[in-house]
Amino acid sequence: DVKVTQSSRYLVKRTGEKVFLECVQDMDHENMFWYRQDPGLGLRLIYFSYDVKMKEKGDIPEGYSVSREKKERFSLILESASTNQTSMYLCASSRPGQGAYQPQHFGDGTRLSIL
Amino acid sequence: GEDVEQSLFLSVREGDSSVINCTYTDSSSTYLYWYKQEPGAGLQLLTYIFSNMDMKQDQRLTVLLNKKDKHLSLRIADTQTGDSAIYFCAEKEALQGNTGKLIFGQGTTLQVKP
Numbered sequence: 001d002v003k004v005t006q007s008s009r010y011l012v013k014r015t016g017e018k019v020f021l022e023c024v025q026d027m028d029h030e031n032m033f034w035y036r037q038d039p040g041l042g043l044r045l046i047y048f049s050y051d052v053k054m055k056e057k058g059d060i061p062e063g064y065s066v067s068r069e070k071k072e073r074f075s076l077i078l079e080s081a082s083t084n085q086t087s088m089y090l091c092a093s094s095r096p097g098q099g100a101y102q103p104q105h106f107g108d109g110t111r112l113s114i115l
Numbered sequence: 116g117e118d119v120e121q122s123l124f125l126s127v128r129e130g131d132s133s134v135i136n137c138t139y140t141d142s143s144s145t146y147l148y149w150y151k152q153e154p155g156a157g158l159q160l161l162t163y164i165f166s167n168m169d170m171k172q173d174q175r176l177t178v179l180l181n182k183k184d185k186h187l188s189l190r191i192a193d194t195q196t197g198d199s200a201i202y203f204c205a206e207k208e209a210l211q212g213n214t215g216k217l218i219f220g221q222g223t224t225l226q227v228k229p
Contacts, residue, residue: 004157031215040123042221043158043203050214090157094215101165102207102215103148106157 002027006091006107013114019078021110023091032074033092033104034058034066043090049074050096081114088112119206121220128228133194135223137187137204144206148217149178149189152201161202162189191225199227 007022025032033048035058045058047066055066063085067075074093078085088111092104119139127133139147145166150158164171164178164187171178177190187204201224205217 033216040221043219045216048214048216056214092158096215101146101163103146103160103163104158104205104215104217105160106150108157109155111155 002029002093002105004091004093004105004107006089006110008110009108011110011112013078013081013112015081015083015114017078017081019081019112019114021076021078021089021091021112023074023076023093023107024072025074025093025105026072027093027095027105028071029093029105030071030096031094031102031104032068033094034064034074034076035090035092036060036087037090037109038087046076083114086112086114119204119218119220121202121204121223123221124224124226126226126228127194129194129196131194133191133198133225133227135189135191135202135204135225137189137220139185139187139204139206139218141206141218142182142185146207147180147187148205149176150203150205150219152203152222154200158203194225194227196227196229199225201225 003026034046035043049068065077091107094102094104148163149161151161175192179188201222205219
């Protein structure tokens, strides 16, 4: 079974802090993704990575950055946390393959509160 | 760009069948997925269908695909209170090559009343 592990289930930080959310997968997947989920807005893609050190902006990258130094780990960074970044953050991974069966596998999520 | 639409809410009684609908715009989609999200948890892959199939059955779950109308549905037979969750449909974005990027619908909240 694919295992995607997010470092924290719940996190409380203060406005202006630099926040790191960590995600690790154990299936040697090339692709990794960060989403945020807010009521009524569904899943919104923040950033994704299709290889080590490669990253692409998603739909809402502002205020975030990412790091992919190792294949199994994808970090989301809030450079200066703000209250509007309070949300549920979900990490996912998938294997490559154009047109192939490649579902995304999700972690349990991190509920982040910025005070 | 591609889009995936779902109704936001469905309420059924325990023991009834539930049908969750989804429409998509990308006619070149190869795989379409259904995910389930229980409260406070991540998304769990429930089932999928390949685009050359019309129907796929997996125990209480039946997926129907109408490619002409770009309509996907998930039927849950004998719905139980444990089926209460948010259900997302997703398709692969055709232009993304190997990146594995999926487009998700907004999710349908299924409420099962005892």
